[in-house]
Amino acid sequence: MTFTIVHLLPELLGTYGDRGNVEILSWRLKAREVAHEVVTIGVGDSIPTFADLYLLGGGEDDAQIAALEILGKKNALQSALKNGGHIFAVCAGFQILGMQFPASGDRTIAGLGLAGIETVSAKHRSVGELLSRPTVPIEMLTGFENHGGQTRFLDELQPLGHVVSGIGNGQGSNVDGLVTSQIVATYMHGPAFARNPDLADWILSRKLGKLPALSAPIFNDLHDERVSRAK
Amino acid sequence: MKLRVIIWFANFFGAISRWTKRGSGVMVTGRIILKLQPNAVSLLSNKRKVILISGTNGKTTTTSLIYSALSVKEKVVSNYTGANLFAGLAAALSKNLSAPMAALEVDEMVMPWAIRQTNPEMVVLLNLGRDQLDRLSEVRFVAQKWRDALACLPKQCLILADADDPFVVWAAVDWGNVLWFSSGAHGHIDASTCPSCGAVLHWSENGANYSCGCGFEKPNAQWVLVGDELSGPQNQNVKVLSGIPGRAALSNAARAIVAALYFGVSMQGSSAAISKVTSIDGRFGKLKISNTNFRLLLSKNPASWRETLATSASGPTSVLLVVNANTQDGKDTSWLWDVDFTPLKQRYVVVTGERRLDVSARLTVNEIPHHVVANESAAATLLGEVEADLIASYTAFHRLAKSVAK
Numbered sequence: 033m034t035f036t037i038v039h040l041l042p043e044l045l046g047t048y049g050d051r052g053n054v055e056i057l058s059w060r061l062k063a064r065e066v067a068h069e070v071v072t073i074g075v076g077d078s079i080p081t082f083a084d085l086y087l088l089g090g091g092e093d094d095a096q097i098a099a100l101e102i103l104g105k106k107n108a109l110q111s112a113l114k115n116g117g118h119i120f121a122v123c124a125g126f127q128i129l130g131m132q133f134p135a136s137g138d139r140t141i142a143g144l145g146l147a148g149i150e151t152v153s154a155k156h157r158s159v160g161e162l163l164s165r166p167t168v169p170i171e172m173l174t175g176f177e178n179h180g181g182q183t184r185f186l187d188e189l190q191p192l193g194h195v196v197s198g199i200g201n202g203q204g205s206n207v208d209g210l211v212t213s214q215i216v217a218t219y220m221h222g223p224a225f226a227r228n229p230d231l232a233d234w235i236l237s238r239k240l241g242k243l244p245a246l247s248a249p250i251f252n253d254l255h256d257e258r259v260s261r262a263k
Numbered sequence: 264m265k266l267r268v269i270i271w272f273a274n275f276f277g278a279i280s281r282w283t284k285r286g287s288g289v290m291v292t293g294r295i296i297l298k299l300q301p302n303a304v305s306l307l308s309n310k311r312k313v314i315l316i317s318g319t320n321g322k323t324t325t326t327s328l329i330y331s332a333l334s335v336k337e338k339v340v341s342n343y344t345g346a347n348l349f350a351g352l353a354a355a356l357s358k359n360l361s362a363p364m365a366a367l368e369v370d371e372m373v374m375p376w377a378i379r380q381t382n383p384e385m386v387v388l389l390n391l392g393r394d395q396l397d398r399l400s401e402v403r404f405v406a407q408k409w410r411d412a413l414a415c416l417p418k419q420c421l422i423l424a425d426a427d428d429p430f431v432v433w434a435a436v437d438w439g440n441v442l443w444f445s446s447g448a449h450g451h452i453d454a455s456t457c458p459s460c461g462a463v464l465h466w467s468e469n470g471a472n473y474s475c476g477c478g479f480e481k482p483n484a485q486w487v488l489v490g491d492e493l494s495g496p497q498n499q500n501v502k503v504l505s506g507i508p509g510r511a512a513l514s515n516a517a518r519a520i521v522a523a524l525y526f527g528v529s530m531q532g533s534s535a536a537i538s539k540v541t542s543i544d545g546r547f548g549k550l551k552i553s554n555t556n557f558r559l560l561l562s563k564n565p566a567s568w569r570e571t572l573a574t575s576a577s578g579p580t581s582v583l584l585v586v587n588a589n590t591q592d593g594k595d596t597s598w599l600w601d602v603d604f605t606p607l608k609q610r611y612v613v614v615t616g617e618r619r620l621d622v623s624a625r626l627t628v629n630e631i632p633h634h635v636v637a638n639e640s641a642a643a644t645l646l647g648e649v650e651a652d653l654i655a656s657y658t659a660f661h662r663l664a665k666s667v668a669k
Contacts, residue, residue: 043455044463047393047401052600052628059628075455075463092401092453094461102463159397160594176595178397221597226624250627254620 035061035068035240036083038112040125043074044099048178050089050122052223053232057085060232064244079108084239085118088125090179090221093135096124103128104144113146119215120235122224123179126209126217127151133181147215148187154180154202161262162200162220164193164208170230172196173208174258175220183219185210192218197262226251227258266306269299270357277354289342293350296357304349307356308365308381311340314522315377317369317409318389318431320567322347324507325389325515326368327543332523332533338362344544348373352380364526371405375412386416387423387522389515391430393453393601394564395593402430402453409434423522426484427451429473433458436482444521445484446514447471452565452601488517493530495521501530504538507547509574511567545664550653553643557583557653559667561660563592565601571654572606581651582607583642585616585659592657596621604629613642616659639663 039054054070061068073079075098086109091099103109109119109129119129127133130149135141143150162177173193182202185191191201192209200208200219209218216235218224225232229251237243273295277288285291296303314333316326327343340362342355347368356365369377371391378386388409391402413422413435424435427448435441450470457464457475466473474480485496491503491513505516520533542548550557558578562571575582588594596618604626612633614622619635626633636642639653655663 046601047453048396048595049597049600052597052625055600055628092403092456094403094456097461098456098463176397176597178595221595223597223600226600226621226628248627250620250623254624257620 033067035066036080036085037068037070038080038083038086039070039072040079040086040088041073041075041099041102042089044095044102045089045091045125047092047095048090048123048221049223050087050125050221053089053120053122053225054087056223056225056232057087057236060229060236060246060248063246063248066240066243075102079103079106079112081108081111081117082115083112083117085120085235086112088119088121088128090123090125092124096128096133097135097141099124100128100141100143109144109146113214117214118235118239119146119217121215121217122221123177123219126219127181127183129215129217130183131186147210147212147217148189149183149185149210151181151183154182156203158199158219160198161258162198162208163196163259163262164198164200165196166193166231167191168211168234170234171228171255172259173218173220173224173231174227174255174262175218175222175224177219178221179219192216222258227255229255266300266303267360269296269303272299273357287344289344289346289354290350292357293346293352293354296353297349303353304356304377304380307353307360311356311363311365312526313365313367313381313383314385314387314526315367315369315374315381315383316387316389317371317374318425319371319392319394319564320570321389321511321515322368324512324543324546325387325518326366328516328519328537328540329366329387329522331536331540332519332528333364333366333526335523335532335536336526336528337364339364339366341366342368349376352377372408374409375415378412378416382417383420385421385423385522385525386413387518388425388431388435389518390425390428390566391434391453392451392564392566393598396598397593397595403458406430406434406458410437413438421525423518426482429454429464429479429481430458432482433479441482442486442521443482443484444486444488444518446488446510446517486517486521488514493517493520495524499524499530501534504534506538506541507543508577509570511570511574542667545660545667548664548667550663550667552639554648555643555646556650558650559660559663560652560654561657562654563657565598568602572602572604575652575654576606578652579650581611581613581646581649583613583615583639583646583651583653584622585639585653585655585663586614586619586622587617587656587658588621589617589658599625604631607631611646613645615639615642616656
């Protein structure tokens with residue numbers, strides 16, 4: 033069976049190098065000889081609803097709204113979740129999944145409503161190294177955050193990590209991201225899978241089961257260096 | 264205190280900074296001038312014809328080439344070594360007070376201030392793209408700043424603007440006096456949405472053209488560069504001779520020729536002067552470390568890395584990448600993943616710099632074999648007696664550029 037990764041709208045949601053997450057997943061699967069394909073969905077393409085994993089990255093305001101409009105058509109992501117697909121979303125992609133997010137000119141935009149979160153404008157932009165202690169059984173998480181939003185949980189939800197340094201979902205929240213049975217989200221760029229090989233493998237293993245070990249020390253070295261520098 | 268006395272005083276301290284090897288003295292000079300006379304840039308621009316040059320990439324090169332072209336005819340002051348903030352502008356204008364012209368490189372975010380202070384006769388807008396997103400702003404925000412600032416230009420001011428870049432076009436399009444320039448660039452990594460209305464921008468002809476339902480579209484360029492042939496609106500034609508390699512340098516040389524033409528320098532005269540410039544503030548300069556002869560190249564964001572990798576591809580087989588993430592470099596290295604390093608595939612690649620592990624991870628996934636070493640000396644030991652390109656991010660580049668053979 034071929035594992036299918038859908039890279040959603042990289043032209044719109046690809047401002048912060050998040051396309052690297054797709055390349056890294058593909059590289060890690062290839063190194064393990066796991067049959068897979070990456071389907072890149074551009075503006076105007078229809079979104080497949082039977083894929084295994086959907087990736088959303090970060091982007092600027094206008095691009096975020098344009099992406100939302102495309103993703104909202106035909107409820108493609110709702111269908112994908114119903115069909116058992118998983119989503120990994122970063123920053124603007126994370127915000128899009130919620131009930132609402134802010135945009136320039138004091139606008140509030142209704143999100144896809146796939147997660148019980150809402151994002152509002154933060155007083156200060158959150159920019160810098162972000163370190164969090166994960167709520168799932170993987171190593172410490174490291175990334176670089178750069179966002180003007182503050183994301184709140186509207187339901188009892190599980191964050192991806194408890195913030196050790198940086199801001200994460202918002203000043204005072206002390207958490208970053210979100211984990212549900214099918215969604216993982218974070219404010220971490222870097223990209224997240226470059227700095228956190230454990231996270232990449234954990235997300236893959238949620239669909240593929242236990243993965244064979246992979247010797248790729250550069251990613252572990254990068255992870256350890258970034259964690260030690262951020263502490 | 265009189266401005267001339269302030270300048271003498273500031274130059275004295277600038278010279279001390281130079282003699283004591285603390286720096287070039289430019290920033291010290293400029294800061295003192297502005298401290299003692301906050302309107303110095305305005306006063307020193309008075310009675311001068313000022314050209315402002317800005318953009319994400321190519322500012323220093325274009326400014327230097329415009330300076331070279333204008334110098335054929337007139338005395339010119341310039342900050343062509345890249346000191347493009349407030350103090351750098353003040354220091355540049357304080358040189359040679361009898362020079363009737365000033366060609367000033369301006370940081371993108373300083374443009375509104377520079378426009379207000381200098382009342383320019385010409386503004387050259389090169390491009391806008393993602394750059395140091397942790398420190399600077401997202402691209403549309405910068406374009407909005409420019410758009411607002413350009414609305415305050417003096418009436419006679421001419422804008423030379425890039426028609427291939429939707430952000431530049433949106434910033435300049437409402438100004439009545441624009442010369443559009445095109446070098447045939449295709450696509451734009453950050454312009455997936457219309458800068459004017461936010462809808463998805465429609466790119467056509469393989470990225471050579473763009474338009475939006477709101478009416479925003481690529482303007483017709485009066486000045487067009489095809490290959491190395493530059494042609495203008497009145498059937499002007501000149502072969503652009505660039506002493507600096509690469510497509511981006513050729514495009515910047517062409518803009519310099521157009522800019523100088525509007526100040527009375529013939530296209531042939533400009534082109535000849537520009538062709539003699541082979542290194543700008545260390546760019547493409549020669550640097551020997553141990554037995555390795557490096558050619559130094561600056562690269563600082565995805566767009567400039569793509570240009571530099573393309574330019575370097577015709578260079579020596581060996582290449583050293585040096586990437587830092589200090590404040591001036593941008594502390595977020597995520598952008599490395601927006602660069603396709605495939606052009607390095609057949610080359611002997613060595614990596615160093617403070618963020619060498621980030622680069623190594625990127626190259627690993629890009630399937631580029633490479634070596635990671637602690638510093639440039641270790642790289643030179645590994646490379647041995649060869650010619651090599653050294654592509655460095657901002658802070659590494661400026662440290663190494665000090666050792667470039669003059």
